[in-house]
Amino acid sequence: MDLNSSSPQTIPVVSTFSSPFDQSPPVKDPNSASTRKPISLWPGMYHSPVTTALWEARSKIFEGLLDPPKDAPPQSELLTKTPSQSRTTILYNFSSDYILREQYRDPWNEVRIGKLLEDLDALAGTISVKHCSDDDSTTRPLLLVTASVDKIVLKKPISVDIDLKIVGAVIWVGRSSIEIQLDVIQPAKEESDDSEPVALTANFIFVARDSKTGKAAPVNRLSPETELEKFLFEEAEGRSNLRKRKRVGDRKEFENGEVNQLEALLAEGRIFCDMPALADRDSILLKDTCLENSLICQPQQRNIHGRIFGGFLMHRAFELAFSTAYTFAGLVPCFLEVDHVDFLRPVDVGDFLRFKSCVLYTELENPDQPLINVEVAAHVTRPEIRSSEVSNTFYFTFTLRPEAKATRNGFKIRKVVPATEEEARRILDRMDADA
Numbered sequence: 001m002d003l004n005s006s007s008p009q010t011i012p013v014v015s016t017f018s019s020p021f022d023q024s025p026p027v028k029d030p031n032s033a034s035t036r037k038p039i040s041l042w043p044g045m046y047h048s049p050v051t052t053a054l055w056e057a058r059s060k061i062f063e064g065l066l067d068p069p070k071d072a073p074p075q076s077e078l079l080t081k082t083p084s085q086s087r088t089t090i091l092y093n094f095s096s097d098y099i100l101r102e103q104y105r106d107p108w109n110e111v112r113i114g115k116l117l118e119d120l121d122a123l124a125g126t127i128s129v130k131h132c133s134d135d136d137s138t139t140r141p142l143l144l145v146t147a148s149v150d151k152i153v154l155k156k157p158i159s160v161d162i163d164l165k166i167v168g169a170v171i172w173v174g175r176s177s178i179e180i181q182l183d184v185i186q187p188a189k190e191e192s193d194d195s196e197p198v199a200l201t202a203n204f205i206f207v208a209r210d211s212k213t214g215k216a217a218p219v220n221r222l223s224p225e226t227e228l229e230k231f232l233f234e235e236a237e238g239r240s241n242l243r244k245r246k247r248v249g250d251r252k253e254f255e256n257g258e259v260n261q262l263e264a265l266l267a268e269g270r271i272f273c274d275m276p277a278l279a280d281r282d283s284i285l286l287k288d289t290c291l292e293n294s295l296i297c298q299p300q301q302r303n304i305h306g307r308i309f310g311g312f313l314m315h316r317a318f319e320l321a322f323s324t325a326y327t328f329a330g331l332v333p334c335f336l337e338v339d340h341v342d343f344l345r346p347v348d349v350g351d352f353l354r355f356k357s358c359v360l361y362t363e364l365e366n367p368d369q370p371l372i373n374v375e376v377a378a379h380v381t382r383p384e385i386r387s388s389e390v391s392n393t394f395y396f397t398f399t400l401r402p403e404a405k406a407t408r409n410g411f412k413i414r415k416v417v418p419a420t421e422e423e424a425r426r427i428l429d430r431m432d433a434d435a
Contacts, residue, residue, distance in 0.1 A: 010089040013053045014097060050090060050119040074210060075134045075142075080221045083229050086131040086180075087169035090123060095163050104160050108401070111158040113335050114315035114322075116184070116200070121146060121311030123168050124180040124204035125303070131170045131178060132208060132219050142217050143209040145346070146310040147177065150203035150239060152338040158199045162186055171229070172236030173222040176208045179236045203236075265424040269417045283415040286423050289359035291324045294381075297351045308347040313378060313392060314338075317355060321374040321396040324357040329372060329413060333398035336371070339433065345391050347380055353391070354379045359416050360395070361427050370413040372398045373430060395430060 094101045106112045128144045158164065168182040184200035210217040224230045269286075272279045295316070303309040318335075325333035347353060356377050363371035376394040381387070400413075418424040 009087060010091060011053050012091045012093060013050050013100060014093070050092075050122060053090065074140045074212075074217065077134075078218060078220050079134060080223050081131055081170075082223055082225050083169040083171060083232075084225070086127050087167065088123065088127055088130065089165055089167045090119075092164040094160055101160055106160070108332070109160055111160050111164070113154070114318040116158070117152070117314040117318055117338075118309070118311035119166065120152070120182050120184075120202050121204065121309070121314060123166055124182060124202075124206065127168050127170060127180050128178050128206040131173070131222070134220070140211055142219070143211045143214075144178075144206050145209065145307070146204060146343050147207040148205045148343060149314075149338060149341040150179070150205060151340060152200065152202040154200050154335055154337060156197065156199050157334075158184065158186055159189075162189065164199075170222055171203075171224075171232040172240070173219055174240060175218055176216040177240070178206045178208070178219060179240075180204045180206065181232060181236075203239075261428055262421065262424050265418055265427060266421065269419040269424075272417065273419055280415075282412065283417050286358055286360070286416050286418050286427075289324065289328050289416060290357065291320060291327065292354065292356045293320055294352065294354040297347055297349055297353055299349050302349050306349065308349065308351070308353075310343060313347065314341075314394065317357075317376040317378060317392070317394040318396065320355050320357045321376050321394065322398070324359060324374050324376075325372045325396075325398040328359045329400060329411075331411060332401045333372060334401045336397045336399055339395035339397070339430075341392060341394050343392055345380065345389060347378070347391050352381045352383065354381050354388075360430055361416050362413050364413055364415070369399045372413065373434070374398065375426070375430070395433075 092100065092104070094104070104111050104115055125144065125146070132142050132144060164184065164186045166182055166184050168180055170178055171181045172179040180203070182202045182204070183198045184202075185197070186199045187197060208217045208219045209215065222233070224233045268280065268283060272283075272285050293316075297308045301308050301312045318338075322333060322335070356379065358375055360373045360375045362373065374396045376396065377390055378392045378394075379388045380391050416427075418427055
């Protein structure tokens with residue numbers, strides 16, 4: 001399939017030195033007596049070449065969200081939609097757009113994963129809006145927020161010199177939740193144009209809230225048509241049921257069944273704390289792998305609902321996780337996946353946000369591909385009231401780039417051990433989740 005093929009739901013991404021919308025005059029909507037503002041003047045837009053393209057392509061939908069009628073009623077009748085109605089493709093013309101290519105290039109001539117995470121969240125949000133829209137400007141629009149990321153898996157390196165596309169659609173719908181699956185597709189140089197190897201897969205879960213009451217709101221139903229769509233729906237249904245069961249039973253099962261594992265993890269950590277001269281030099285305390293950074297959340301980072309854009313948080317968490325793995329291994333890491341992420345509380349403009357990272361544990365069974373599991377916790381800190389709450393916890397898995405390993409003979413990844421029971425519990429929780 002030609003990556004540059006276009007359709008009504010295919011959005012090309014272009015990059016210029018300045019936004020083509022900055023100086024746009026107001027656009028007259030032929031179906032309305034009102035005047036539509038240029039997108040760059042709408043509040044709460046997190047600007048990038050991708051988000052600008054997405055929001056411009058669906059300006060009428062977002063305009064309704066941003067300026068709903070006063071005291072508008074909620075949607076009275078749910079619609080039934082198909083996955084194809086929300087399916088959207090976005091194109092990155094890296095081969096012909098030099099500026100766009102440079103915005104996404106990392107030091108190894110690949111796509112910056114952090115920026116790609118931003119784009120995935122933006123596209124998933126747009127697809128969820130598309131599915132939940134009832135095409136009636138007189139009803140109250142829903143608030144759609146990222147509830148969690150089920151998993152993001154990198155299947156092969158993504159080159160910044162070859163055109164790229166992301167294809168996404170709604171694959172499952174509950175009462176008030178929606179799962180969107182996204183595939184990043186990029187053919188290799190030596191492959192024919194009609195091949196579409198998937199380089200990365202991601203599943204995002206969004207939840208709907210009533211924009212007036214803030215309570216959970218029902219969303220349009222989904223009717224899968226093809227065998228693949230039915231299969232994806234059943235898989236997503238199974239994941240949803242599994243998440244519900246885990247929320248109910250995980251902690252009790254751990255308390256009753258894994259005390260011995262907890263003690264085994266703590267035993268080596270106690271040697272580091274009590275007899276450091278006798279500790280294993282091939283191990284390191286978890287607290288000695290930590291990094292941290294902080295920021296004040298700015299208005300430019302907010303989404304259409306006035307909260308901090310979830311993709312921005314993932315981007316910043318990824319950059320810190322990469323740095324943590326780099327300083328831990330002493331070699332350039334290679335990203336493999338993001339595990340399940342729950343967005344526990346919203347982050348507001350003006351919040352003091354602290355990202356704290358550590359290497360949680362390593363897997364060394366395969367010497368050719370050692371795994372480094374990094375945890376990044378985002379804390380919303382309020383010094384004036386002496387409080388700090390976890391907003392999100394991200395789990396990234398890295399290995400080492402092959403060319404980096406070749407530069408150092410006899411390198412060895414160290415084992416990470418906990419010094420406290422709380423650290424040991426975190427390690428075991430993640431090991432169980434990854435099993």
